[in-house]
Amino acid sequence: MGYEFRLPDIGEGVAQGEVVKWHVKVGDTVQEDQPLVSVLTDKANVEIPCPVKGKVLSISAKEGEIVKVGGLLITFEAEGGATPSRTEGHGAPAPTAPAAAPTPAAPAGGNDRVITTPAIRRRANELGVDLRQVRGTGPGGRVTDADLLSFAKGGTAAAPVVAPVAPSRPADAAPAPARIPPAPVPVPVSPSQGPLQERIPLRGLRRVIAEHMSLSKSHAAHYTYVEELNVSELVRVREKAKKKFEERGVPLTYLAFITKAVVESLKDHPRVNALMDDEKGELVVCHYYNIGIAAATPDGLIVPVIKDADKKSIATIAKEIEDLSTRGRVGKLTREELTGSTFTISSLGALGGLLATPILNYPEVAILGVHKIERRPVVLPDGGFGVAHMMNLSISLDHRAIDGYDGAQFIASVKARLEDPHQLLLELK
Amino acid sequence: MTRQVDVLIIGGGPAGYVAATRLGQLGRKVTLVEKEYLGGECLNRGCIPSKALIHLSSIYRHLREHGAEMGLTIPENSFDVSAMQRWKTSVVEKERKGVEMLLKAAGVEWINGTAFFTGPEHALIESLRGKEEVSFRAALLATGGYHVALSGMEPDGKQVLTARDMLNLDHVPASILVLGGGVSGVELGQHYARLGSKVTIVEMMPQILPGIEPDLVREVSRAVEALGIRVFISSKALSLEKGPGGVTLEVKTETGTEKLSGDILFMTVGKRPETRQLNLEEAQVVVNVKGFPVVDDRMATSNPKIFAAGDVARPPMLAHKSYREGLVAAEAIAGLPTRWNYQVVPSVVFTVPEVASVGLTLAECEPKGLKAREVRFPYAALGRAHANHEERGFVKLVAEEGTGQLLGVHAVGANCGDFISEAALALELGATVRDIAGTIHPHPTYGELLGEVALLWLGEPMHVSVRKGAR
Numbered sequence: 001m002g003y004e005f006r007l008p009d010i011g012e013g014v015a016q017g018e019v020v021k022w023h024v025k026v027g028d029t030v031q032e033d034q035p036l037v038s039v040l041t042d043k044a045n046v047e048i049p050c051p052v053k054g055k056v057l058s059i060s061a062k063e064g065e066i067v068k069v070g071g072l073l074i075t076f077e078a079e080g081g082a083t084p085s086r087t088e089g090h091g092a093p094a095p096t097a098p099a100a101a102p103t104p105a106a107p108a109g110g111n112d113r114v115i116t117t118p119a120i121r122r123r124a125n126e127l128g129v130d131l132r133q134v135r136g137t138g139p140g141g142r143v144t145d146a147d148l149l150s151f152a153k154g155g156t157a158a159a160p161v162v163a164p165v166a167p168s169r170p171a172d173a174a175p176a177p178a179r180i181p182p183a184p185v186p187v188p189v190s191p192s193q194g195p196l197q198e199r200i201p202l203r204g205l206r207r208v209i210a211e212h213m214s215l216s217k218s219h220a221a222h223y224t225y226v227e228e229l230n231v232s233e234l235v236r237v238r239e240k241a242k243k244k245f246e247e248r249g250v251p252l253t254y255l256a257f258i259t260k261a262v263v264e265s266l267k268d269h270p271r272v273n274a275l276m277d278d279e280k281g282e283l284v285v286c287h288y289y290n291i292g293i294a295a296a297t298p299d300g301l302i303v304p305v306i307k308d309a310d311k312k313s314i315a316t317i318a319k320e321i322e323d324l325s326t327r328g329r330v331g332k333l334t335r336e337e338l339t340g341s342t343f344t345i346s347s348l349g350a351l352g353g354l355l356a357t358p359i360l361n362y363p364e365v366a367i368l369g370v371h372k373i374e375r376r377p378v379v380l381p382d383g384g385f386g387v388a389h390m391m392n393l394s395i396s397l398d399h400r401a402i403d404g405y406d407g408a409q410f411i412a413s414v415k416a417r418l419e420d421p422h423q424l425l426l427e428l429k
Numbered sequence: 430m431t432r433q434v435d436v437l438i439i440g441g442g443p444a445g446y447v448a449a450t451r452l453g454q455l456g457r458k459v460t461l462v463e464k465e466y467l468g469g470e471c472l473n474r475g476c477i478p479s480k481a482l483i484h485l486s487s488i489y490r491h492l493r494e495h496g497a498e499m500g501l502t503i504p505e506n507s508f509d510v511s512a513m514q515r516w517k518t519s520v521v522e523k524e525r526k527g528v529e530m531l532l533k534a535a536g537v538e539w540i541n542g543t544a545f546f547t548g549p550e551h552a553l554i555e556s557l558r559g560k561e562e563v564s565f566r567a568a569l570l571a572t573g574g575y576h577v578a579l580s581g582m583e584p585d586g587k588q589v590l591t592a593r594d595m596l597n598l599d600h601v602p603a604s605i606l607v608l609g610g611g612v613s614g615v616e617l618g619q620h621y622a623r624l625g626s627k628v629t630i631v632e633m634m635p636q637i638l639p640g641i642e643p644d645l646v647r648e649v650s651r652a653v654e655a656l657g658i659r660v661f662i663s664s665k666a667l668s669l670e671k672g673p674g675g676v677t678l679e680v681k682t683e684t685g686t687e688k689l690s691g692d693i694l695f696m697t698v699g700k701r702p703e704t705r706q707l708n709l710e711e712a713q714v715v716v717n718v719k720g721f722p723v724v725d726d727r728m729a730t731s732n733p734k735i736f737a738a739g740d741v742a743r744p745p746m747l748a749h750k751s752y753r754e755g756l757v758a759a760e761a762i763a764g765l766p767t768r769w770n771y772q773v774v775p776s777v778v779f780t781v782p783e784v785a786s787v788g789l790t791l792a793e794c795e796p797k798g799l800k801a802r803e804v805r806f807p808y809a810a811l812g813r814a815h816a817n818h819e820e821r822g823f824v825k826l827v828a829e830e831g832t833g834q835l836l837g838v839h840a841v842g843a844n845c846g847d848f849i850s851e852a853a854l855a856l857e858l859g860a861t862v863r864d865i866a867g868t869i870h871p872h873p874t875y876g877e878l879l880g881e882v883a884l885l886w887l888g889e890p891m892h893v894s895v896r897k898g899a900r
Contacts, residue, residue: 026715058717062731115834115859118771125766140832142859199764 002057002075007039007067008048016068017041019061020204028056030076037073040204046335054078064203116143127152205300216362219278221399224357227411231373232389234421245315255293255347256318258370261417261424263289263309266343269410271402273342276363283365283401292341292361295325302328303361305341314425345370358396365401366410369394391418430562434460436762437552437565439544439707442469443748444739445571446528447755448762453535455763460563461537462544462554467528468521469573470740471748474593477524479613480779481517482596483620487781490623490656495818508624510600517596546712549732567734567762570714570722571755572707574700574740582608582669582696588676589669589694592617602626602692606678608666609697610637612778615653617695619780622656629659629689631680636662638778642790645841648822649780661687669694702741726769727761728754736762750774775853777846782822785849788837788856791827800830806882808842810893813873819843826862826882833861833887838879848876862886 007017017039024030024037036050060072067073114131120143124131127148134151136143202210231254238252245252266273266289275284289310292303304324306317327333344361347370356369371392378388393414397407417424436452438445441463449459466473489508496502532539542556552568554561576591578584584591590598592613603626607618610632622628630637630653637653637660638646653660667679667686677690702720714722715731721744722730722737729736736758739751753771760767775787794801808814808822822842828835838852855865862883870880884891 059715062723062725064733117859118857121770122767125768125770128766140834140859140861 003052003054003078004072005036005051005074005076007061007069007071007073016066016071017046018066018204018207019063019073021063022059024050024056024059024074026056026059030054030056039067040208041335048073052076052078064201114143115140116148120145120148124148205297205302209300212362213359216360219362220276220360220365222357222360222396223399223404223407224355224394224396225404225407225411226355226392226394227415229391229393229415229418230378230388231391231418234418235373235389237421237425245318248315250315250319251322252315252318253321254373255321255345255370256314257421257424258347258368258414258418259291259293259306259309259317259321259345260314261414262343262345262368263291264417264424265410265413267310268413269406271406272366272397272410274365274401275342276365276398276401278363286342288342290341290343292344292364293321293324294344294346294361295328297329297331299331302333302338303341303344304328304333304337305339307340344368348372354392356394358394360396360398365398366407367396368414369396431551432561432563434458434538434563434565435567436460437544437563437568438462438571439552439568440469440571440573440739440741441467441528441532441539442571442573442739443471443751444573444742444755444758445469445569446532447752448569448571448738448759449537450531450535451756451759452763453532453537455759455765457763459535459537460540460554460565461532462540462542462556464541464543466525467532467539468525471751472524472528473521474596475613476748478517478521478596479592479616479620481520482513483616483779483781485513485516486620486623490781491818499818506625510598510624514597514599543706545706545708546714546735547708548711549713550734552712565734567736568712569755569758569762570704570707570730570735570737570741571739571751572703572741574746575703575705576697577699577701578696579608579666579698582666582694584696588671588692589696592695592697595621595695604675604691605629605693605695606676606689606691607631607695607697608678609695609699610634610660610662611639611697611699614695614697615649615780616778617697618658619653619656622653622658623781627657627691629661629691631661631664631666631678631689633665634662638780638784641778641784641786642792642839644825645784645786645839648782648841649778649784652781652821661689700740700746704741726757727767728758728769729761745774745776747774747776771857773853773856775849777849779846782819782842783845784841785845786837786839787849787853788835789827790837790839794827794829794836799836801827801836802830802886803827804882804886806878806885806890806893808878811873811875811878811881813875813877814843816873817843824878824882826879826886828862828886833863835860835862835865838882840878842875842878844875845878848874848879851876851879 020038020040022037023035030050030053032051032053033049035047037048039046039048054076057075057077059074061067115136116131121131129148129152131143134143134147137147138144234254234257238254238257242252270285271283273286273289275286277284288308291306291309293306294301294303306312306320309317324333324337341361342364344364344367346358346367350372352371354371358367358369360367371394373389373391375387376390378386378390380386393411395407395411435458438449438459438461441461445461445463446467449461452459471477485508489503492501492503493505540554540556542554544552544554546552547562551562551564554563582589584594586594595617601621601624605618605621605626605628607614607628607630610630614630615637618628618630636643636646638649661680661682664680664682667681670677675690675692676694677688678694680687680689704716704720704722709716709722712735713732714735716722721742724730724737724742728738728742738754738758740746742754754769757767757769773787775785778784791801791803803825805823805825809820814820819842822840822845824838824840824845827837835855838849840849865879865883866887868880870877881890881892885893
């Protein structure tokens with residue numbers, strides 16, 4: 001009997017993780033604390049260190065496999081003979097909140113026999129349905145063709161299970177209740193060259209993004225509001241200050257100013273800095289300001305979080321954004337750095353076109369899209385024409401929580417701060 | 430120069446050629462490398478040739494035994510071993526041609542050679558055309574299994590023989606020692622005993638045909654004894670001596686040691702997955718402790734581009750399981766959402782009497798928390814069995830109490846391998862005993878046994894009487 005190592009409770013209500021990469025293989029001799037496996041939770045890529053010194057006997061979870069907390073990952077032959085009873089995990093990095101995350105019930109032990117036919121099993125495969133979840137209406141609980149089809153249809157319409165939202169956002173794991181994809185895409189083939197399509201499984205971060213975005217779209221009542229800003233003064237202020245900051249090693253980005261303007265405006269409009277608890281039907285207004293900054297990485301989008309942004313200066317915010325996005329690109333962020341935001345900003349930087357319809361970082365109720373700054377012809381107060389630095393902001397809001405008028409008020413307040421950055425500097429902490 | 434191939438299949442046996450034809454249907458371009466003959470072990474040195482020979486010796490023996498009574502006699506030794514060999518070879522060649530045609534129709538490139546991996550996406554093919562490095566978009570391991578031998582007793586083609594040698598003998602040896610009382614040991618041991626060889630079977634486990642339910646094996650053991658075959662169970666081979674007059678095997682039996690002699694020794698102690706020359710480590714394919722590549726329900730190995738199917742992938746090493754794994758792997762490679770979700774894999778042993786089994790045995794039900802009950806229906810109560818003078822054997826049916834859900838069917842007796850398919854279908858369909866009993870089985874056939882045993886389980890037997898309280 002070897003030493004069984006199971007997926008540890010990584011904290012914050014994480015119920016499962018996807019094995020992204022094994023750093024050891026069967027037969028390897030391993031040292032305690034050497035990198036063992038990378039596991040992607042719905043929040044972050046977590047590197048789990050090796051719990052013992054010994055030899056790898058077997059690996060139970062393949063790369064790409066989703067393992068529940070408590071699920072067997074790997075079995076070692078521990079040096080000096082570890083007690084077989086020790087099967088818990090240890091040393092998960094950054095186990096944040098003690099979060100009483102109940103381990104999800106193990107798959108019903110024993111008899112999960114499904115009575116049906118081979119034809120229906122095949123069809124279930126095609127529909128991506130786990131037949132154990134389908135209630136059979138035939139004799140003895142037999143799953144009929146009609147049962148499968150109605151499950152598949154109802155499944156798409158039915159609201160998925162929603163995880164409760166608390167201020168600490170134990171979010172969760174929404175263990176994707178029977179995802180029902182539409183009918184399979186036919187694969188056209190050209191007889192000589194093989195398929196004309198390539199199938200790329202949604203794995204790892206891609207899958208997390210896919211699930212999170214669908215969840216958001218299926219819950220929130222999105223609407224988007226676009227405003228145009230004259231940021232000529234902001235450009236001047238930044239140009240002036242830039243050098244000084246750079247000497248101190250801080251790249252003074254517009255994003256830092258925008259973040260600050262957003263935080264100050266959120267204070268004026270607290271309902272925008274909130275999380276939607278769909279289960280309780282409550283809006284959880286947050287009196288702390290954790291701003292998520294969407295960042296592109298080679299694997300996909302991640303959202304590192306500037307915690308307590310209201311207590312930080314523009315310089316500190318600038319520095320943090322730089323640090324988080326650099327480490328984010330190489331997958332070195334901790335779970336904690338990737339969770340707990342109350343409002344999200346998505347900036348496309350110099351690329352950022354005219355307008356966007358950002359998808360909410362559910363369960364947040366607002367997300368701000370930032371577009372590029374460019375010179376545009378404008379009508380001056382004296383009626384003449386001139387050239388100014390202009391920028392658009394697109395904000396998506398959850399209409400269930402915030403009506404159009406309130407959303408417009410919020411963006412007007414952001415606009416005022418960015419158009420008159422001196423005011424912003426006065427609010428500097 | 431590295432050539433890019435679409436799908437590389439290593440091995441042209443049941444898993445490999447079926448996968449190749451399915452991939453062809455799905456519009457993929459397959460390069461199949463087979464080191465010997467298309468059809469693999471099954472077609473060339475297993476199922477097919479052995480059945481050709483077993484069929485003949487069974488008819489001979491049946492008529493020798495019962496012919497006088499039935500009015501159709503044949504003289505002793507009225508067979509021609511060379512002619513039987515020619516017949517067997519013609520059958521094999523016909524089948525092999527058939528496979529070749531299938532591959533041709535599917536547009537498969539077939540290379541007679543060997544292949545091994547040089548990386549996770551690369552392999553080296555060696556054939557008469559020389560060496561060729563290829564890169565592949567997907568690969569399928571279908572290399573089958575290899576027969577193991579005890580050390581110091583390695584097959585030599587003359588005195589220590591493999592199953593392949595045994596199927597090619599041009600004479601009937603006067604005496605044969607069979608080391609290994611598993612399926613092929615008993616099948617071929619019986620075959621030669623029917624033709625007049627003095628056969629001795631040595632088996633390490635406490636019964637011949639290990640793994641098969643003892644009550645089924647008992648029927649076979651009776652037939653084995655009736656053929657004059659000596660059987661040593663719970664016995665271990667210690668050493669082998671080869672001399673000009675034959676071989677002597679020293680055996681540790683339950684009671685002591687014994688020296689057994691024979692003209693030849695048939696070595697049939699087991700099979701392992703054939704991964705010896707493949708360089709799997711280079712291909713990043715992880716194997717388990719038994720040497721099988723670890724596969725998922727799409728037959729994908731730890732390298733997502735490499736799949737495995739058939740004997741090399743996992744037990745049981747049965748051709749019909751290999752076919753299906755080949756299909757699953759092919760469809761998975763082609764991107765279809767196929768999974769291995771067969772409920773049962775039936776198995777048949779071609780001894781006389783035949784043994785067939787599908788689903789759970791009664792002994793397997795309890796640990797699963799299933800409350801089950803088993804009944805037996807004898808061949809002796811079946812009209813057709815009498816007509817054919819095949820009264821040995823019985824069919825057992827295992828079903829869940831209360832629901833009547835069919836859980837397993839196990840049989841020993843003539844032609845049971847043919848009607849076991851109906852039980853397999855019933856299990857796949859989740860049929861109840863009432864479903865089987867509610868199906869008319871044509872008379873007079875062996876298939877009726879299934880309808881009869883179902884009625885018996887329900888307490889409504891048609892052709893046996895049940896004493897009150899015996900149900």
